[in-house]
Amino acid sequence: MKKKVLATLLSVAMVSSVLAGCGGSGDSASTESGSEAAETTDAAEETADDAAAEEGTEEAAAEEEIPTSTFGDPNGTHLEMWTFVELHGQHYGNMVEKWNEENPDRTIEITCTTYPYADMHTKLLTSLTAGTGAPDICDVEIGQFPNVVAGESTWLVPMNDYAAPYLETMVKARMDVYAGADGNYYGIPYHVGAFVMYYNVAAMSEAMGLSQDEVIAKIDSVVTWDDYAALGQEYVDAIATEGKYWTSVDTAGVDWQWIAMAEYGDDWTGGFDEPANVQLDSVKQMLTMEQNWVNSGLAQVSPDGHVDLEAGFQNILDHNIVSFPKAMWYMSRFTNYMPEESGNWYIAKCPVFEAGQPCSVGVGGTGTVVTQQSANIELAAEFLAWAKMSEEGEQLIWDNLGFDVCNTALWNDDAFAHDDSNQYNAFFINYPYDVLYSIKDDIGKIYSVAISPTINEQFCNVTLNDILENGMDVDEALQAAQDVVDLEQ
Amino acid sequence: MNKFKKFFYSQKVAPYVFVLPFILSFAFFWIYPLCSTITMSFQDITPTGTEWVGLKNFSKLLKDTVFHTAILNSFEYMILTLVLLIPFPMLFAVLMDSRLVKAKGFWKACLYVPALTSVVISGTLFRLMFSEYATGQMNVITTFLGLGTFKWLKMKATGLTALLIVCCWRWTGVNMLYFISGLKAIDTALYESADIDGATAWQKFRYVTIPLLKPTTIYVLTISVYAGLSMFMESYMLWAGPDSPNNIGLTIVGYLYKRGITKNQLGYGSAVGIVLLVIALAINIVQLVLNGTFKKEED
Known part of the structure; x- marks a missing residue:
């Protein structure tokens, strides 16, 4: 008889815990603790003490301070x-x-x-x-x-x-x-998020044996991605140290693809009317270039996937990379997380594939x-x-x-853009708004539509890892991404 | 007043009154969500309205490669947790019950404390420990051992290892307690008579402990199958969200969360939940039948 009781108890425990798990989908507020709650149920049926302990855990989690x-x-x-x-x-x-x-x-x-x-x-x-x-x-x-x-x-x-x-x-x-x-x-x-290139002039001049002005002159003469890679090669050859790279490419962010699309006037989302297509030439070109850089040792894959994370800040502080493209809002990461880099960095236009293309895109926001x-x-x-x-x-x-800021009237307002008491103006070698003003008409946009989260997710989870970490063929990886995107549209 | 008293003292009515709170909460928090999940799995729910779509959500799941990855991950994880979280806790329980171990309370507490910590905090700590940067705890250890550094949370094998470490760290103590309570229920006379018959320690474990622990083992197995399949928090904390490189940390519930909550596709998310329910029920029913739990008592 005892066994029968046990069997009944087990079935109830099992069914109820399964139900608790599924209930999470309907009752979204507590889903994060859903699985934990299910386990609480199991424990409760065995010993009351366990149950009390588990509930204690959840309370502790719920009591985390919300500013x-x-x-x-x-x-x-x-x-x-x-x-x-x-x-x-x-x-x-x-x-x-x-x-x-x-x-x-x-x-x-x-x-x-x-x-x-x-x-x-x-x-x-x-x-x-x-x-x-x-x-x-x-x-x-x-x-x-x-x-x-x-x-x-x-x-x-x-x-x-x-x-x-x-x-x-x-x-x-x-x-x-x-x-x-x-x-x-x-x-x-809040902002434009204009995509620009950040260069560590101090580290470059030290490694290359040039004065800061000479390095800046070299940076200013970069127009295309080929120029950018050539300058990078010069730096990597000069420093010739393992673990020191020119830049880092992202596996957990699609910024590099965005700038490529903006330069060619493409948009993989297709906007509100067209179907999404990730197999664009601009995207392929960028991915192939990034893959080559990783293979040739010019670039590393960003630790933890992109530069806007603790590991990324550390990487920059360690001078493992000395240049990277990022939106202008990244300036605050320098002042907040890398204050010791003050005076070392220079902001410049992003390179383009073909001279004359627009060189920026609004990223993030x-x-x-x-x-x-x-x-x-x-x-x-x-x-x-x-x-x-x-x-x-x-x-x-x-x-x-x-x-x-998005108000273009302020970009060349001297009092606003050249205020030396502003911490960002003081931090960088040049005035950030001067760069922004010079690319005023070159800032493209990529739509953010219903399919966008799917594309981003597929690229950040799978496609970019396959190409940059696992060396998969670019066409093959993009086809796989397109298949996933097509399932959603 | 008399009527009222009679009502509550009635042997027929009283039991129902006592179970009523449970039945009500069970119906309200479990039966109702289950039914609405089933209904929602046949619907497309958008901010502007709800539409019946028949089996569309399920047929999409058949083609959804990300979902297939999630199922595969959950299965691998479940099987590996069964392999790790039944024998070892059982062994620890036997050790705790034997005279070999001193300061039992201390060891029990050590093993159990992880289950009391918040997954949110421990997950964050584990995430930092498994950082791919050379200063991450695990990489410091592997470098010390001459193995070099690993991108722990980027590769399938190391990612799964990390998950299993978190899981064992967290649940070993809980399962051990189940087994200890099972051991307490075993009559010591059986061991004494085994001693008289000249049984070795191994023979006592094999022929007395294991068979008599079976009900506990089945219980632990049943909840572990479900817990393994429905794992979510550990992976969510380790990768700081439901996304992981090449989806190595994506589980069925993680996918449910991603679809139902993050992307607000409650219909599709419900379909994922139903599939999980069917899988977990099927595995456990098969397992329970094979273990003879539903068989009629022979005594």
Whole structure:
């Protein structure tokens, strides 16, 4: 008889734990602890002590501190804001103080909560789907934007009217990437994210036995990727040390493919109308070039996949690489994580495949949205547009966040661009905005549409690893990627 | 009042009243989500509306190579965890139960403490330890041993090793406790009579301990099969998200999370969940039948 009881107990334990696991898909808020919860169930049926212990674990996890800051007038209209970068929250804090000074009759109190990246986007999508619980204002990273903008005006407030006063001087491409399929603007950008090349002039001049000015002259004469590789070869030959490379290529980021596409005016997403196609000549050309560099020892594969990670910072600090292309927002990584590199680095245009091609593309970014669940849509939207697009807002974005702001009128404004008290101007050998201004008309864009997350995921997980780490044939790897992309469209 | 008392003192009604809270929570938190998962797996759920799509989600799963990778990974992981997490905890349990080990409480606590730590924190620490950079803990060790450095979390074999290390670190103590409680239930008279018959330690283990531990072993096996197939947190923490190079760390639940939550394709995610349910149930039913759990008692 005992066995029968055991059998019943086991079946119940088994079925219930399976159910608990599946329940996670419907009840998304707790999915991350879903598997753990399932195990809690098992434990509970064996000994009560175990169960108590397991629950303790979960509580401890739930109690992790979430930074929350409240700014502004406690008697004003309350707005809730979510972000995944604490500094972004502080920006709104600063802006709300200014807003309250200028608008004493419509004061605001804002609470900014910083969640970890993935958690914040998951929470936002869940609350938007559920129709309740979303904040008034929320930062959305560009890679996640298609998932959120899928809800168009059901979920989000079209920002067209609120942005209108500032549109004239804004980089239009950056507004377009945060547009929905219906053509409305749903997100407000922080920055252009113009793709440029960073060079460690100090390390190069030491290795090559040249003065800094001579190195800069060489860098300035680089026009094509061939020139860039030739200069790199010169450096690698000069330093001739194992573990020292010219640059590092990414397996966990598609920036290099983006710049290649922008130079040829391609876009693998196909925009809102065309089907996606990753087997573009520009992409093939870039991948083949990167693969050759890895094989010839000119480039290494970025540790942990790309340069914007702890391992990447360490790699730069160790001078294992002395140049790399990245968006202009990477400047803040230098000041935050590599302050000892101050005065060593020079920013220049990105090379092109054929002289005369546009040499930049807007990479990365965060669009801030206002949700339809807000009780004060009008005020939230007006404040958001002002905080991010007005001159006051852009000034703070540059000073505190170090972004290349979207208001082109400021790019050659001497007081703005050449202010030596600005930490970024002080950090680099040249003025970042001078580079930005010189490539003003060369900044392309790649759409961020429903298929984009699939493409990015396939490239970062599989394709780039296959090509750069495992030496797979470029055509073969791209065909495999296209097959995965086709399944989704 | 009398009626009320009678109602609760009734032997027919009282049991139902006592199990009611469980039944209600079971229905509300488990039966209802299961049913809605099944319904949702036949739907395409978008922000703007829900549409019935028949078997489309399932036929897409058949062609979805990433999903196939996830299934394969989960299976490999499950089988390897069974190989590691049943014999070793059993061995430790026997050791803890024997007179060979001093300071048992200390060792038990050492093995059990990992299960109490948050996976979020331990996963992050393990991620740093398995960093491919030369200063990562594991690479320091392998370099010291003259093996050179590894890109731990980029290659299939080393990635799986890392996952198994995390898993063993975390669950060995828990399984050991199950086995210890199983051992406590074995009548010591059996060992005494085995001693009188001149059985060696190995013979006692083989012919007394293992057969009498069978119910515990089956229980551990059943939960391990499911836990292995549904593993998610460990891989999520080790790769800081559901994405990993060449999908080496992608599991079925990881894929469910990615589709259902990250990409907000709840219909497709539900289909993944249903497939997981079917696989886990099938394996466990076969396993339980083969182990004779459903057989009628012979005594």
